[in-house]
Each structure stands twice: as C-alpha cells, then as structure tokens.
Amino acid sequence: MKDRKPLYLMTPALAWLTAFMVIPCLLILALAFFRRGLYGGIEYTFTLENLALVFDPLYAGIFLKSAAIAGLSALIAVIIGYAAAFAIAAAPSRRQPILLFFAVLPFWSNYLVRTYAWIVLLNREGLITGLARWLGYDAEMPRLLYTEGAVVVGLVYNYLPFVILACYAPLSRLNPEIAEASRDLGASSWTTFRRVVLPMTVPGIATGFVFVFVLSIGNFVTPALLGGGQFQMIGNLIYAQFLTANDWPFGAALSMVLIAIMMGLLTLQTFATERASGAKREES
Amino acid sequence: MASLANPRLMLAILAAVFAFLYVPISVLVALSFNDGGLPTAWTGFSTRWYGELLHNRDIMSAAFNTLVVAVVSTVLATILGSLLAIGVEIRRRKGRFLETIIFAPMIIPDIVLAIALLSFFSLLNVTMGLHTVILSHVVFNLAFVCSVVRARLKTFDWSIVEASTDLGASTPVTLVRIVLPVMLPAVIAGALLAFTLSVDEFIIAFFTAGAGRDSITLPMQIFAMIRFGVTPEINALATIVMAVSVIALTLSQRLNRGGLPGQ
Amino acid sequence: MTQPLLSLRNVQKHFGTVRAVDGLNLDIQENEFFALLGASGSGKTTLLRMLAGFEVPTGGEILLDGKDVSNVPPNRRPVNLMFQSYALFPHMTIAQNVAYGLEMEKCPKAEIKTRVGEMLEIIQLSHLAGRKPDQLSGGQRQRVALGRALIKRPRLLLLDEPLGALDKKLRGDMQLELKRLQHEFGITFIIVTHDQEEALVMADRVAILKDGTLLQCASPHDIYERPNSRYAADFIGVMNFMPAKVSNGRLLGAHGKPVTAQIPEGLHEGADVVVAIRPERLKVSAPQGDAAGSLPRGRVLATAYHGLDLQLHLETELCADPITVRLTAQEADQIALSQGDQLELGWDAKDTRVFAA
Known part of the structure; x- marks a missing residue:
C-alpha cells in the first residue's frame, strides 16, 4: 500500500474534525484574548484581562475547590476501582469477562439517569432517610442531598466503571508467575503486592485517576443536580458565562485553563506509563 | 493474581462494589413500577407511569428528536469513522499530530466542546436546531467508531488484502469484497456504540440545539424534569432510556469480541 | 539453451540505506522447482515480494518470458503467491476462497464451478467445500491456499515458507505433496525457506542468499557436497x-x-x-x-x-x-x-x- 491511498480515506473525517472541532477550539482560544462588549457582545481588542481574571481570588478559589472535589473523587474512585479490578483479576479466568462486563455496564447507561438515581436515594424524603426512620433513627437527619459529599459520591459512582476497566487491563496482563517468583524468593503476600504487583500496574492507576479528575473538574451536570447550585465548580462557571452572564471571553479563558490543566495531567500520565514500561517489558 | 488473594476478602469486595453500582439504578427501576410513585412507600405494582409517558407530548417529541439525531449522526459517523480507521491503519508512518486529532474528541471535556461549537455557530450566524446537534454529535461519534474499528484492524491479517490483489483484484474490489465483510462486525459494534452515546449525550446538545422548544432532545427533557420538580414519570422514562443503552451496548459487545468499547 | 522463464538482471531493492537485495542475477527455467534459501535478513522475502509485485525494485530488471515486469502491479501478473500465513479469506467458504481468483478474471460462472470442483478434488478437500477456514486444520488450510493460487494456472507460483506453520510429521507429508502437485501441473515453483532440509528435499536447484547477494546456486547434491564458501558449508547441514x-x-x-x-x-x-x-x-x-x-x-x-x-x-x-x-x-x-x-x-x-x- 502506498502512502497516498490512506489520504482519501481519511480526508472526509479529518475535514469534519477540522471544521467542527479544531476551528471551534481555536476560536475559543482567540476569544479568550478579546474584551467583553458592553451588552454582552465581543469587542475585538486584544486583552489579557480575561486570563488575569481567572486568577482573581474569587475565581481561583472556585478552581481550587473544583480541583479538591475532583481530586477527592478520583482518589476514592481509584481505591475502590483498584480493589474491584484486583478482585476480578483474582477470580477464575472464565468468570472474569462476565464480571468485567457487569462492572462496566452502568457506565453505558445514561449519565443523567445515574445521577438522578442518587437524588432518589439522598433526597430529604428519599430512600436513605426512609431506611434510617425504619431502623428507628428518629433524630433530625443531616442533609444528604445538595452537599459537596453528594457531588463526590455522584462523581465516584459515575466514573467508577472506567477506573475498574483501566486498572483491570494491567492486572490481567500480569504474568502470575512473577508474583509466584516473588513468593518463592521469600516475600509475603503483602510485600509481593507492594513491591511487585503495584509498581507494575501504576499505568492503570494513573489512567484511572487522570480520567476521573479531568471529567470531574469540568463537570457541570453533577454539581448542578447533586450540589443543587449550592456551590459552583468550573463547569458551572463556564456554563454561566455563556448562558446567563453572557461574558463569552471570560468563559473562553476559563475553558482554556481547563484544557491546560487537562493536558498537563495527560502528559504526567504518559510519563507514569513510560516509567512503568520497564515493568511492562518484563510481562511479555 | 489468585495466588495473592484472600478469596473471602475478594468476594466481599466484589459484593460491595456491585451493590454500590447496581442498588441505585435498581431502586429507580423498582420505583418506576410503584403505583404511588413515591420513593418511600410501596403502594403496589403498576405500569401506569409508562402509560403516562405515551401521553406526555413533550417527552414524545423529545424522544423523536433524539431518535433523529442519533440515527443521522450514527450513520454519518460510522461512514467517516470507519474510513478514517482504515486509512490510519494502512498508513505506515504514525503521526503524533494525527493521533492527537483523532483522540481529542474522546477526551476533550464536553463543556469545552459545547461552548466552542456554540461560539462557532453563533459567529457564523447559523440558525441552531437539531441539524447543529447532529453536526456536533458526529464529532465525538466518529472518534469512537474509529477507535472500535481500529482495535479490530490491529488484529486484522493484512496479508489477505495482498492475497486478494495477488489473485487479480483491484483496490476497490478488495475493499468491497474482502476488507468490508471482515470488518463488518466491528463497524456495526462501533455504530451501536455511537448510537448509545448520541442518545445519552446531554451537554453538547444542550448548547447547540438553540432556543427552540422543537429541538429539545430526551436528555435535555430529563435534565429539565429533574431540575424543576421530580414527577414519578421520570422513573419510567429513566428505565426505558437505560434499557435502550444497555441493549445496544450488549449487542455491540457480542459483535465485537475484540474488547470492551472504550478500552 | 531456451529462453529462461524468469531472469533477474542486477535486481536491487534498497530501503533507505539498507540494501535488502543487492544486485542479484539469476535465471530460472520453465518447470523448475527452485528454492531460495537464506537466514532471516538475507533478502529472500524481499526478493519474493518483488517477484509477486508487492515491491518495486530500486534497480535492475525482472524479466518474465523475456518481458520486464518490474512495474506491473501484482493483480496483473501471471504470478501467484502462497502466503506464509496462508491469508485465507476468513468470511468465505473454502470453495469461495478457491473461486475468488477466477472471478477476478471474469471467468464464466459455469467454468468457475467446474474448475473449482476439479481443484477441490486435487487438493482432496471436496468434502469440506462449504467450511470456513477457521474450521480447518493447519494442513488443510495450507492445501486451500495452494489450490487458491494454483487454480489461476500462473506462469510462476511463489511459496513463502509454505511449511513453516505445520508440525514436523505433517511437514514431511506436505513436502512430497508439493512435489507431486508441481509435477502434475507443470508450473514453475519458487519456494522461500530458511529450512535447509526442506530446500534440499524438494528443490531441483537451490540458491543460497546472504546479505542480499547470491552466494551459490546449484543442485541440492552440489550444494551439500561442494559448497563454494565457508558460509554455505556451515549453513547447510x-x-x-x-x-x-x-x-x-x-x-x-x-x-x-x-x-x-x-x-x-x-x-x-x-x-x-x-x-x-x-x-x-x-x-x-x-x-x-x-x-x-x-x-x-x-x-x-x-x-x-x-x-x-x-x-x-x-x-x-x-x-x-x-x-x-x-x-x-x-x-x-x-x-x-x-x-x-x-x-x-x-x-x-x-x-x-x-x-x-
């Protein structure tokens, strides 16, 4: 096959991506450097004000808060997800595909619906309160819904299947004889896990963490539904700039910072994967 | 891993994780059949909420819009994405830039793509509606189709393409008689995945559908219903939407034994 | 001497700075069973792919019946290749696989049917005509690949490590089978192999390649008994x-x-x-x-x-x-x-x- 042939196969799709992804994203990048017009329009003069505004304590605080919530969600999701992936990888090999399938299945049902399910559980008149009453807990229930905790639970719940998948991949590829060799050389189960298995599966952990963090920090549905507008995350802030505050340049600047954070993390993840690739070579 | 694992602990972990994953959605499904519709009191089995859905004009029109968007964007994305996948895989040199462009729609935060497209369409003075939602959905759908088809192509024995040429076939004949039939299961799996994603997609649709009531999609309708007063109908609607995704994904999985979508 | 079926005149193939094939001269006669023998990296596969038309020589001429075919695409050459992986079409039945080449020639339907039937008879797979390739054993697949290439009655049949995927016992049987088919069809076979025993047993003449050049070309007896270099002497036996x-x-x-x-x-x-x-x-x-x-x-x-x-x-x-x-x-x-x-x-x-x- 000559190198010319693939070009005409790729052209339609690449043209589409250029028109409806690359150009719009470049547009946003440009927009971030324009001034906001008096009545919400865009004034085409160059300014760095929008980017500066991102670092204004008010908005920087929202960034930090979003990062804290995203980081906490990612951490919890990785701990639960890794444990689940390990348990699946330890199951008899003929059962693993079906376990994995059911672990991932919820991921492919509607995101809004999954989030809504937690409203039903956490609501003041919801199932958890009902259950507590039924068990004889009569005191005032703490508020469950519309809290940061609810947002974290929602994010963990929504992205857990992906973390399981990401952690399972390196665990399942691990040659069991490597763990046995470590045991044979005198290491305990725990030491073997800590010194051998864990380092070799870092890429999966990194992928899972970065994925949950990136999707959480820019999330707008979960804070809106489970946070109940009690506090803002970056996603909500961007949303507001475009649909209510009508400050597109500032919204664009926020998006750019979001993208920058995401790219930085993806680079770190690639780095983590490459560092562990020495371990990978041993696998094969 | 079995040699390191305590079987009881592993079982406990699996039980806890699966309970965490499935209890919330199971509650939803159960409530959709609760006659009274309230989460705290079971008043008897009934399918009345499903019946109510059929009479809700807003929901029916949103469902129809979603179907239009999903079908059209899936067809477009399947054609574009499959060709792209074949093109990328037969290319010998792998360009990092090319890989980034193809990978980007899957990882770019929805909200960013949504506002980018909103700005793009409004600056061009394009009237927004279902057509702009379709144009936008094709962006990420084609990337997912491409990744599913590429995964299959990785295990594809390219020597059958050469064998076909060697036996006298021209390139178009080889594409139609050899490459396409062998790739068909993966292409259909990719299409089903795209369909599911499109049916479920909310944020991009929300930003690119414009203001008109007649371009509301089902996820937009669900969002509005959750936000402005929960009615019991939503449990039934949620159950149906989940069932559609799960069925499409299970089919996709069966066809594409190469791996889980998104892997 | 009559005109050779195939003549290589100073054939070269360079990939960047790597000289995979570096100035080969070789004549192969009609009806010969010829073996190209060499270690991996000797250029034997590159040479084979040039003969099939999948690579274009960097220099030199490939003459088939006296005509230069260097730039003729693979689908227009009276040369067929039996792939190392067999490259059977997984979605087609055995009969469809065998018929494919004739369909490409726009053969009449009736003729295709007869010829496919005959070919299945010859490769002893008539009873499996409706099976898919993945339902066959390695030896059966190999016979399908052979039949699929032979049915086109090429001037030249190229075989890339044809027995590599088979176990040792089956390999012995197939060596004899290949010789029989070659004799029956009267088609020139060029086999590429790294297995010296295979080359000595089957071929009329053997060429030893090293670093893209021809080291020795002779009958199996002469190759074994009168190697012309220390490398050839060491490589064989x-x-x-x-x-x-x-x-x-x-x-x-x-x-x-x-x-x-x-x-x-x-x-x-x-x-x-x-x-x-x-x-x-x-x-x-x-x-x-x-x-x-x-x-x-x-x-x-x-x-x-x-x-x-x-x-x-x-x-x-x-x-x-x-x-x-x-x-x-x-x-x-x-x-x-x-x-x-x-x-x-x-x-x-x-x-x-x-x-x-």
Whole structure:
C-alpha cells in the first residue's frame, strides 16, 4: 500500500474534525484574548484581562475547590476501582469477562439517569432517610442531598466503571508467575503486592485517576443536580458565562485553563506509563 | 493474581462494589413500577407511569428528536469513522499530530466542546436546531467508531488484502469484497456504540440545539424534569432510556469480541 | 539453451540505506522447482515480494518470458503467491476462497464451478467445500491456499515458507505433496525457506542468499557436497572445520602435522585456511600401536543416539571445537564405545573442502 491511498480515506473525517472541532477550539482560544462588549457582545481588542481574571481570588478559589472535589473523587474512585479490578483479576479466568462486563455496564447507561438515581436515594424524603426512620433513627437527619459529599459520591459512582476497566487491563496482563517468583524468593503476600504487583500496574492507576479528575473538574451536570447550585465548580462557571452572564471571553479563558490543566495531567500520565514500561517489558 | 488473594476478602469486595453500582439504578427501576410513585412507600405494582409517558407530548417529541439525531449522526459517523480507521491503519508512518486529532474528541471535556461549537455557530450566524446537534454529535461519534474499528484492524491479517490483489483484484474490489465483510462486525459494534452515546449525550446538545422548544432532545427533557420538580414519570422514562443503552451496548459487545468499547 | 522463464538482471531493492537485495542475477527455467534459501535478513522475502509485485525494485530488471515486469502491479501478473500465513479469506467458504481468483478474471460462472470442483478434488478437500477456514486444520488450510493460487494456472507460483506453520510429521507429508502437485501441473515453483532440509528435499536447484547477494546456486547434491564458501558449508547441514596453514605445498594442522586434504590451486605459502569435512565422511577405528601413529587421535566426549545413526563428539588436537563424527547404526555396532575412549580418525582427501580462513 502506498502512502497516498490512506489520504482519501481519511480526508472526509479529518475535514469534519477540522471544521467542527479544531476551528471551534481555536476560536475559543482567540476569544479568550478579546474584551467583553458592553451588552454582552465581543469587542475585538486584544486583552489579557480575561486570563488575569481567572486568577482573581474569587475565581481561583472556585478552581481550587473544583480541583479538591475532583481530586477527592478520583482518589476514592481509584481505591475502590483498584480493589474491584484486583478482585476480578483474582477470580477464575472464565468468570472474569462476565464480571468485567457487569462492572462496566452502568457506565453505558445514561449519565443523567445515574445521577438522578442518587437524588432518589439522598433526597430529604428519599430512600436513605426512609431506611434510617425504619431502623428507628428518629433524630433530625443531616442533609444528604445538595452537599459537596453528594457531588463526590455522584462523581465516584459515575466514573467508577472506567477506573475498574483501566486498572483491570494491567492486572490481567500480569504474568502470575512473577508474583509466584516473588513468593518463592521469600516475600509475603503483602510485600509481593507492594513491591511487585503495584509498581507494575501504576499505568492503570494513573489512567484511572487522570480520567476521573479531568471529567470531574469540568463537570457541570453533577454539581448542578447533586450540589443543587449550592456551590459552583468550573463547569458551572463556564456554563454561566455563556448562558446567563453572557461574558463569552471570560468563559473562553476559563475553558482554556481547563484544557491546560487537562493536558498537563495527560502528559504526567504518559510519563507514569513510560516509567512503568520497564515493568511492562518484563510481562511479555 | 489468585495466588495473592484472600478469596473471602475478594468476594466481599466484589459484593460491595456491585451493590454500590447496581442498588441505585435498581431502586429507580423498582420505583418506576410503584403505583404511588413515591420513593418511600410501596403502594403496589403498576405500569401506569409508562402509560403516562405515551401521553406526555413533550417527552414524545423529545424522544423523536433524539431518535433523529442519533440515527443521522450514527450513520454519518460510522461512514467517516470507519474510513478514517482504515486509512490510519494502512498508513505506515504514525503521526503524533494525527493521533492527537483523532483522540481529542474522546477526551476533550464536553463543556469545552459545547461552548466552542456554540461560539462557532453563533459567529457564523447559523440558525441552531437539531441539524447543529447532529453536526456536533458526529464529532465525538466518529472518534469512537474509529477507535472500535481500529482495535479490530490491529488484529486484522493484512496479508489477505495482498492475497486478494495477488489473485487479480483491484483496490476497490478488495475493499468491497474482502476488507468490508471482515470488518463488518466491528463497524456495526462501533455504530451501536455511537448510537448509545448520541442518545445519552446531554451537554453538547444542550448548547447547540438553540432556543427552540422543537429541538429539545430526551436528555435535555430529563435534565429539565429533574431540575424543576421530580414527577414519578421520570422513573419510567429513566428505565426505558437505560434499557435502550444497555441493549445496544450488549449487542455491540457480542459483535465485537475484540474488547470492551472504550478500552 | 531456451529462453529462461524468469531472469533477474542486477535486481536491487534498497530501503533507505539498507540494501535488502543487492544486485542479484539469476535465471530460472520453465518447470523448475527452485528454492531460495537464506537466514532471516538475507533478502529472500524481499526478493519474493518483488517477484509477486508487492515491491518495486530500486534497480535492475525482472524479466518474465523475456518481458520486464518490474512495474506491473501484482493483480496483473501471471504470478501467484502462497502466503506464509496462508491469508485465507476468513468470511468465505473454502470453495469461495478457491473461486475468488477466477472471478477476478471474469471467468464464466459455469467454468468457475467446474474448475473449482476439479481443484477441490486435487487438493482432496471436496468434502469440506462449504467450511470456513477457521474450521480447518493447519494442513488443510495450507492445501486451500495452494489450490487458491494454483487454480489461476500462473506462469510462476511463489511459496513463502509454505511449511513453516505445520508440525514436523505433517511437514514431511506436505513436502512430497508439493512435489507431486508441481509435477502434475507443470508450473514453475519458487519456494522461500530458511529450512535447509526442506530446500534440499524438494528443490531441483537451490540458491543460497546472504546479505542480499547470491552466494551459490546449484543442485541440492552440489550444494551439500561442494559448497563454494565457508558460509554455505556451515549453513547447510553439519560441517567440521579444522584450521590449517599452507606450508611447502602441504597443509599443516593445528597440531603441526600434515592434514589430508585436496588443496585448491592459487593458495600462497603461509596462507591460513580451514579444512571442512562432513561428519559422515569421517572414519574412526581403535588405535593401532602407540600414540605416535600417523593418524590424528581423538577422545570421545559424548555420544548421541539418533536411531538411524550415532553421533560422536571427539576432542582432538585438530581444532578447538569438538569434531562431530556420524556412524551408521551398523558401524556403531562394530566398535564398542564409551566416554573417554581414544580413537583414530581418518578420511579421504577427496571428501574435504578447503576455504580461506
């Protein structure tokens, strides 16, 4: 096959991506450097004000808060997800595909619906309160819904299947004889896990963490539904700039910072994967 | 891993994780059949909420819009994405830039793509509606189709393409008689995945559908219903939407034994 | 001499700075069973792909029936390739696989049907015509691949490591089968292999390739008995090499005594050479008299029993590596052997080859 042939196969799709992804994203990048017009329009003069505004304590605080919530969600999701992936990888090999399938299945049902399910559980008149009453807990229930905790639970719940998948991949590829060799050389189960298995599966952990963090920090549905507008995350802030505050340049600047954070993390993840690739070579 | 694992602990972990994953959605499904519709009191089995859905004009029109968007964007994305996948895989040199462009729609935060497209369409003075939602959905759908088809192509024995040429076939004949039939299961799996994603997609649709009531999609309708007063109908609607995704994904999985979508 | 079916004239193929094929000249006659033998990286696969049309030569000419086909695409050449992986179409039945090539020629439907039927008969797979390739065994798949290529009645059939994927026993059967089919169809076969035994058993002529150049091209007998280089001698079969030096028209071995050998002309005084001899050409006998006898001696290091024959490994003064001797079962029975025994080694000068060191 000559190198010319693939070009005409790729052209339609690449043209589409250029028109409806690359150009719009470049547009946003440009927009971030324009001034906001008096009545919400865009004034085409160059300014760095929008980017500066991102670092204004008010908005920087929202960034930090979003990062804290995203980081906490990612951490919890990785701990639960890794444990689940390990348990699946330890199951008899003929059962693993079906376990994995059911672990991932919820991921492919509607995101809004999954989030809504937690409203039903956490609501003041919801199932958890009902259950507590039924068990004889009569005191005032703490508020469950519309809290940061609810947002974290929602994010963990929504992205857990992906973390399981990401952690399972390196665990399942691990040659069991490597763990046995470590045991044979005198290491305990725990030491073997800590010194051998864990380092070799870092890429999966990194992928899972970065994925949950990136999707959480820019999330707008979960804070809106489970946070109940009690506090803002970056996603909500961007949303507001475009649909209510009508400050597109500032919204664009926020998006750019979001993208920058995401790219930085993806680079770190690639780095983590490459560092562990020495371990990978041993696998094969 | 079995040699390191305590079987009881592993079982406990699996039980806890699966309970965490499935209890919330199971509650939803159960409530959709609760006659009274309230989460705290079971008043008897009934399918009345499903019946109510059929009479809700807003929901029916949103469902129809979603179907239009999903079908059209899936067809477009399947054609574009499959060709792209074949093109990328037969290319010998792998360009990092090319890989980034193809990978980007899957990882770019929805909200960013949504506002980018909103700005793009409004600056061009394009009237927004279902057509702009379709144009936008094709962006990420084609990337997912491409990744599913590429995964299959990785295990594809390219020597059958050469064998076909060697036996006298021209390139178009080889594409139609050899490459396409062998790739068909993966292409259909990719299409089903795209369909599911499109049916479920909310944020991009929300930003690119414009203001008109007649371009509301089902996820937009669900969002509005959750936000402005929960009615019991939503449990039934949620159950149906989940069932559609799960069925499409299970089919996709069966066809594409190469791996889980998104892997 | 008639016009050769295939002529290679200074054929070259460069990939960047790598010279995969570097100036090959070769004539192959109609009806020949020809083997291209070489280690991996010798350029044999690149050459095959140029003959099939999947690579365009960087230089030189490939003449088929006297016409240069270097730039003719693979689908327009009367040349077919049997792929190493067999490359059967997984979504088609056996019959559809075999018919494919004829359909490409726009053969009439009725003719395709007859010819496919005949071909399935020949490759003995008529009863499996409706199966898919993944329902066949390795040997059956190989026959489908062969039938699919043969049905087009090409001028030249190329076979890329055709037996590589089969187990040893099946390989023996298929070697005979391939020879039979080649004879029956009267089509020229070019087989590429790294397995010297396969090449020697099947081919009328064998070409040894090394680093993209032709080292030797001869009949299997001549390749084995009269290798023209140390590499060829080492590559084919087992060979003992003994270092020696030219001195007064004789060869002196490492032990300082004369070595029996056929001395080629043109060796100057003091030149370093190696004397090569096949294990089956060596004779051993129990030592006669004292150690100062004229024949070199060796001590048995190990014996290896192979059923048909017995291999001895002897430590000698002739070279650093042990000398391998092959005895027939009968010969072995006549001498009682055990590890550490001293033996006298002898051979005829005509059985040796001498190469520059």
